[in-house]
Amino acid sequence: MPRPSFKIPKVPEMTVRRLSIYTRCLAHLEEDGVKTVSSQELAERFALNSAQVRKDLAYFGEFGIRGIGYYVSNLRAELQRILGLDREWQVALVGYGNLGSALFRYRGFAQQGFRIAAIFDEDPAKVGKAVDDLTIFPLRDLPREVRARGLQLAIVAVPAESAQLVTDRLVAAGIKAILNFAPTRIKVAKDVRLKNVDLSIELEGLSFYLAQGVRQLPSPR
Amino acid sequence: MPRPSFKIPKVPEMTVRRLSIYTRCLAHLEEDGVKTVSSQELAERFALNSAQVRKDLAYFGEFGIRGIGYYVSNLRAELQRILGLDREWQVALVGYGNLGSALFRYRGFAQQGFRIAAIFDEDPAKVGKAVDDLTIFPLRDLPREVRARGLQLAIVAVPAESAQLVTDRLVAAGIKAILNFAPTRIKVAKDVRLKNVDLSIELEGLSFYLAQGVRQLPSPR
Numbered sequence: 227m228p229r230p231s232f233k234i235p236k237v238p239e240m241t242v243r244r245l246s247i248y249t250r251c252l253a254h255l256e257e258d259g260v261k262t263v264s265s266q267e268l269a270e271r272f273a274l275n276s277a278q279v280r281k282d283l284a285y286f287g288e289f290g291i292r293g294i295g296y297y298v299s300n301l302r303a304e305l306q307r308i309l310g311l312d313r314e315w316q317v318a319l320v321g322y323g324n325l326g327s328a329l330f331r332y333r334g335f336a337q338q339g340f341r342i343a344a345i346f347d348e349d350p351a352k353v354g355k356a357v358d359d360l361t362i363f364p365l366r367d368l369p370r371e372v373r374a375r376g377l378q379l380a381i382v383a384v385p386a387e388s389a390q391l392v393t394d395r396l397v398a399a400g401i402k403a404i405l406n407f408a409p410t411r412i413k414v415a416k417d418v419r420l421k422n423v424d425l426s427i428e429l430e431g432l433s434f435y436l437a438q439g440v441r442q443l444p445s446p447r
Numbered sequence: 448m449p450r451p452s453f454k455i456p457k458v459p460e461m462t463v464r465r466l467s468i469y470t471r472c473l474a475h476l477e478e479d480g481v482k483t484v485s486s487q488e489l490a491e492r493f494a495l496n497s498a499q500v501r502k503d504l505a506y507f508g509e510f511g512i513r514g515i516g517y518y519v520s521n522l523r524a525e526l527q528r529i530l531g532l533d534r535e536w537q538v539a540l541v542g543y544g545n546l547g548s549a550l551f552r553y554r555g556f557a558q559q560g561f562r563i564a565a566i567f568d569e570d571p572a573k574v575g576k577a578v579d580d581l582t583i584f585p586l587r588d589l590p591r592e593v594r595a596r597g598l599q600l601a602i603v604a605v606p607a608e609s610a611q612l613v614t615d616r617l618v619a620a621g622i623k624a625i626l627n628f629a630p631t632r633i634k635v636a637k638d639v640r641l642k643n644v645d646l647s648i649e650l651e652g653l654s655f656y657l658a659q660g661v662r663q664l665p666s667p668r
Contacts, residue, residue, distance in 0.1 A: 237655075238496065239494075239652065240461060240465075242651070242652050242655045243648060243652060244461075245651075245655070246645075246647075246648040246651045246652070247648070250645075273460075275459065307658075308655065308658070308659075309651045309654060309655050309658065310651070310654035310655055310657055310658025310659075311651065311654065313658075315650075315654055315657075317650070323549070324545050324546075324548045324549035324552065325545075325546075325549035325553075327545045328544070328545035328546035328549050329646070331545065332546075332630070332646060333607070333630050334630040334645060334646055334647040335646070335647055335650065337630070337647065338647040338650070338651065339654075340647065340650050340654070378657060379650065379653055379654065379657070381650075386554070402657065403653035403654070403656065403657050404653075405649055405650055405653060409553070409554050409555040409558070419653050419656045419657075421649055421652050421653055423646070423649050424467075424471075424555060425550070425553060425555055425556070425644070426467075426555040426556055426558065426559040426561065427464060427467040427468070428626055428642055428644050429536075429538070429556065429559070429561050429600065429602075429626055430463070430466075430467045430530045430531070430532065430559065431460065431463050431464060431467070431642050432600055432624035432625075432626060432640050432642055433530060433531035433532065433536055433560075433561070433600065433624070434458075434463045434466070434529065434530050434531055435624065435640045436531055436536075436599060436600070436623065436624050436640075437528075437529070437530065437531025437534075438458075438529075438531075
């Protein structure tokens with residue numbers, strides 16, 4: 227049975243990413259016992275842009291109180307709700323090689339409510355093996371397990387050559403949100419959210435600063 | 448001998464991230480044989496914000512030509528130079544567990560000029576083992592190998608408990624740019640660039656859309 231389609235509000239992807247960053251900043255403030263914070267204070271402490279903070283939050287409502295700013299724990303709870311972090315998500319992991327097993331052990335996911343509830347791999351040597359309290363399934367079990375376990379998101383951690391095929395099978399099984407780690411371009415239908423993780427971008431965020439520094443000092447050594 | 452410190456231009460981190468995204472968009476256009484593009488076309492085709500594109504590029508110069516827009520391959524080359532992708536960087540990988548070995552095999556790094564030129568691990572069972580043409584070194588060899596191999600960036604892929612210690616050793620050995628995968632907060636001196644990879648943020652970029660959809664349909668099933 228096809229799921230109902232829904233209208234997605236036009237919130238820029240970078241705004242969503244910043245909401246995630248704001249929730250982490252607010253968590254730090256809460257740990258430090260801070261009760262209220264202005265957008266200026268938030269911006270100064272975490273090297274953000276205060277106008278950007280206000281603009282990002284304005285997509286979702288009016289959270290600040292004049293003369294006070296934001297109530298830290300309230301705003302954090304609101305942002306968690308907006309990001310869907312007020313519930314547990316059942317996640318399918320496809321590919322149990324080095325990357326797949328590292329992602330399965332990655333503690334950050336469970337902390338935010340993402341539970342890897344099923345693992346799939348096509349390698350006959352892996353299928354049927356137990357990983358903690360899970361058993362590795364072959365891809366053909368996808369439709370059954372998506373229903374049985376209420377899987378909603380999937381992580382693709384297979385080699386680039388298999389990524390499109392795996393994604394097609396996930397979509398056919400009813401998955402609407404896919405995080406792809408394979409360094410290749412994948413196509414999905416318009417009603418499916420695909421996010422590509424490009425780990426090189428993270429390194430480029432560092433080489434930029436090194437390159438800028440090197441450029442300003444013609445002979446740094 | 449301490450390296451000279453340098454002044455880093457105040458370019459927002461999000462701008463740097465977007466430059467990486469722009470270079471990828473421009474590569475796709477080049478593949479498709481597109482010679483010139485306006486900021487509007489770029490924005491429409493890749494779901495960007497054209498004013499933001501112009502603002503981001505303005506940090507680095509005047510790249511557009513009135514009535515033409517940007518020359519695709521020129522702009523791409525400029526951005527690659529700005530991001531430091533016009534050279535090869537020698538990268539140290541610390542931690543050769545599941546994540547470390549997955550990162551070593553990650554093809555995206557080499558494509559962008561990031562070469563993992565040395566691997567370090569404290570596990571006596573791993574030290575001395577060959578991985579392709581490299582040998583896994585113990586951490587105490589860091590200062591020597593940083594000099595011998597011209598290592599400039601480091602990837603930290605160790606458990607959270609060891610991440611601060613490893614980072615301190617990297618900084619002591621002269622590394623100025625560190626990409627941390629351990630889900631923990633690390634402190635570094637001000638002249639060191641630290642970037643934390645938080646893979647949950649990527650999943651949150653998906654749960655946001657699912658949560659928004661669910662919210663707009665009170666009973667989605």
